[in-house]
Amino acid sequence: SSCEPNEKAWRGFLDTVRNLLPGTEVEVLQDDHPAPAEWPKDVSPAGLDALAQRWLDRVPDDESDSIYVVYLERLQFDRVGEAGSKRPWIVRRGGRYVYVPGFILSCNMIEHAFAPFVGRTQRERFVLTHEFGHTIGLVANEGHSFPGDLGHCREHGCAMRSLESRSLFSALTVGAPWSRLSMRFGDRCRSDIAAVQRWVDAATTTAERHDRAGRFRHDARLLAIAEWLERHGREAEAFRVIRQTAARDDASPELHAAYGGYLRQRGDLDAAIEEFRRAVELGAGRRTRFALARMLCGRGKYDEALDLIRPLPERPTMFEVPVIAWALEGTGRPEQAARLFRWLSRQRGVPRGYRYETRLNLARLLGRMGRCEEARHLLAKFESWNWIPALIDAGRFAAQRGEAERARGLLRRAEELALQKLLSSKKAKDEERRLSLALSAVEASALLDEDQGLESLLALIDRLAADRTRAARHGAGYRLAAALVVLGRQQEARRRLLAAWGSYLPQDAHTDPCLNERLRQVLRKSGAGEGVKGCAVRDDLHRDAGML
Ligand SMILES: [Zn+2]
Ligand SMILES: [Zn+2]
Incomplete structure (x- = not known):
C-alpha cells in the first residue's frame, strides 16, 4: 500500500466477512513490498498493472484463499464514484496461469468522490465490503441486478448497490434510507451465495462435500482466467481451457453454463443447449435457466422453456420478460404474453429506452395476432419522434x-x-x-x-x-x-x-x-x-x- 489503511474500517469489514462466512477463519496479513516510498504517487489504471507485476512475482501459486487488497494514494479514474476497482491479476508462471484475486482502493477517491456526509472510516469500510463482494462474484443474478448495470444490486440497504448511482443522488437526499451506505450484503445477494453453498451441501458424503467446495473454487478461478484470456484476444485458448474442464464428471454448474455460452457463441446451439441443461440439473441459478429457455424457444421447444422459467418465485426482470413472452406465444398463449409486455411497460425503474423497446415488442406481438389497429395506436407516438425502428414497424402495419x-x-x-x-x-x-x-x-x-x-x-x-x-x-x-x-x-x-x-x-x-x-x-x-x-x-x- 502507498497510503495507510484505516484500522477501524478494517475491523468493521472483517466483522461483515466473518458474519457472511461463519466458521471460516479470516486473517489479515500486511505486506510492505514494495516499500511505501517506492510507490508512485499518481497511477493510471494501465500503469497500475505494470506496478502490480512487482509484487505479483512474489505471490505463491498454491491457490490459497488469499484476496489481495492494494491501497494507492492516488489513482486516476475516469468515472465518478470509482473509489475501488476489482481485479483478478493473472500471472503466467512455469507454463500455467496463476490466478490472483483482489481489488484496489484509492485513497483520493475514498476521500472525495461520493457520499459527502459520510465519515472517512465508513466510506472506506463500505468500499472494502463492496469490492470484496465483487471479488467473490457478486452480483451475477439479473433477478436483482440494477437495470442497465448488471454487476450491481438493486436492493436498498445492500453493500452491492452501485457507487455511481449514489454520488449526486445521495448528496441531495441525506438521511433517506437509500442515501446511507450499507455495510452488509442484502438478503438477495446472501441468498445467491447460499445457492452456491447448496450445491456444495447437496453432496452425500463429507469427502464429496469437501471436493465440491474445492471444485467450485477451482472452476471459478478457471472462468476468471478464461475471461482474462478472451479480453486479451486469445479466444481459442480460453475455449480450450473451459472445454477441457467441462468434460470432467465433476465440473460445477457454473462451468457447464460458461462452456455452453462459448458453444452458443460458436453457433453450436444443440451442444450449447446440452451444456446448459446439465448446468440447470446441477442447480445453476436463474440467469442460466433463462439463457437455456431462450435457446429452447429458438429451437421451437416452447413447452420445455416454459417449464424451466415458470416455477421461479420472483417477478421477472425486463431482460426476462421477452423470453417468457416468447415461450407463452409459442405455446399458444399470446394474450398472456401481451399482458406481460403491458405490465412491464408500466413498471417503475425500467429505463426509458427499454420501455420503448417493450412497447415495440408489444406492437409486434399484436401485429402477429392480427390486432394491427392496436399495434398502430401504440406506435403512433413514436412516429412523431422519428424513432427509426418504430417507423419501420409502423410501415409494416400500414402495409399489412x-x-x-x-x-x-x-x-x-x-x-x-x-x-x-x-x-x-x-x-x-x-x-x-x-x-x-x-x-x-x-x-x-x-x-x-x-x-x-x-x-x-x-x-x-x-x-x-x-x-x-x-x-x-x-x-x-x-x-x-x-x-x-x-x-x-x-x-x-x-x-x-x-x-x-x-x-x-x-x-x-x-x-x-x-x-x-x-x-x-x-x-x-x-x-x-x-x-x-x-x-x-x-x-x-x-x-x-x-x-x-
Ligand atoms: Zn461496484
Ligand atoms: Zn444485494
Whole structure:
C-alpha cells in the first residue's frame, strides 16, 4: 500500500466477512513490498498493472484463499464514484496461469468522490465490503441486478448497490434510507451465495462435500482466467481451457453454463443447449435457466422453456420478460404474453429506452395476432419522434392493412433518416450506433423493394458486425437475413444466418420474414407465387439456425 489503511474500517469489514462466512477463519496479513516510498504517487489504471507485476512475482501459486487488497494514494479514474476497482491479476508462471484475486482502493477517491456526509472510516469500510463482494462474484443474478448495470444490486440497504448511482443522488437526499451506505450484503445477494453453498451441501458424503467446495473454487478461478484470456484476444485458448474442464464428471454448474455460452457463441446451439441443461440439473441459478429457455424457444421447444422459467418465485426482470413472452406465444398463449409486455411497460425503474423497446415488442406481438389497429395506436407516438425502428414497424402495419401509400411514406422516412444519420456519424466510437442505423436502412430498403446502394451497406454491416458481441446485441444476423429474404436473396440470407454472429437470438427474433414478404407484395401489388416461396425458405432458415 502507498497510503495507510484505516484500522477501524478494517475491523468493521472483517466483522461483515466473518458474519457472511461463519466458521471460516479470516486473517489479515500486511505486506510492505514494495516499500511505501517506492510507490508512485499518481497511477493510471494501465500503469497500475505494470506496478502490480512487482509484487505479483512474489505471490505463491498454491491457490490459497488469499484476496489481495492494494491501497494507492492516488489513482486516476475516469468515472465518478470509482473509489475501488476489482481485479483478478493473472500471472503466467512455469507454463500455467496463476490466478490472483483482489481489488484496489484509492485513497483520493475514498476521500472525495461520493457520499459527502459520510465519515472517512465508513466510506472506506463500505468500499472494502463492496469490492470484496465483487471479488467473490457478486452480483451475477439479473433477478436483482440494477437495470442497465448488471454487476450491481438493486436492493436498498445492500453493500452491492452501485457507487455511481449514489454520488449526486445521495448528496441531495441525506438521511433517506437509500442515501446511507450499507455495510452488509442484502438478503438477495446472501441468498445467491447460499445457492452456491447448496450445491456444495447437496453432496452425500463429507469427502464429496469437501471436493465440491474445492471444485467450485477451482472452476471459478478457471472462468476468471478464461475471461482474462478472451479480453486479451486469445479466444481459442480460453475455449480450450473451459472445454477441457467441462468434460470432467465433476465440473460445477457454473462451468457447464460458461462452456455452453462459448458453444452458443460458436453457433453450436444443440451442444450449447446440452451444456446448459446439465448446468440447470446441477442447480445453476436463474440467469442460466433463462439463457437455456431462450435457446429452447429458438429451437421451437416452447413447452420445455416454459417449464424451466415458470416455477421461479420472483417477478421477472425486463431482460426476462421477452423470453417468457416468447415461450407463452409459442405455446399458444399470446394474450398472456401481451399482458406481460403491458405490465412491464408500466413498471417503475425500467429505463426509458427499454420501455420503448417493450412497447415495440408489444406492437409486434399484436401485429402477429392480427390486432394491427392496436399495434398502430401504440406506435403512433413514436412516429412523431422519428424513432427509426418504430417507423419501420409502423410501415409494416400500414402495409399489412393494405395502406400501401402510407406504408411507403413511413418506410421511406425511416430509410432516409437512417442514411442521413449514418453519413453524419463517422466517428469510431459511434460504431454501435452505425451498425444499428445500417441495419435499419437495409430493412427499410428491402421492404421498399430497393437494392440501390445495398452492397455498400452490406459491406459496412459486415465490418461493423465483425465484433460478434455487438452483432448479437443488434440481432444483426437475423435482421439482415430477414431483409435478404424479402429481396429474394435466399441463399445469401441462409449463409449470413449461419455465420457465427447469427446464432444469438435477439429480443425481436419475432420479426417475421414471411410476413415481410407478404408486405412487400402489398407494396408491389404483385402475385402470390413468391410469397409462398419466401415462407418455405423461412422454415428452412429457422430450422438451420435455430430461429423461431
Ligand atoms: Zn461496484
Ligand atoms: Zn444485494
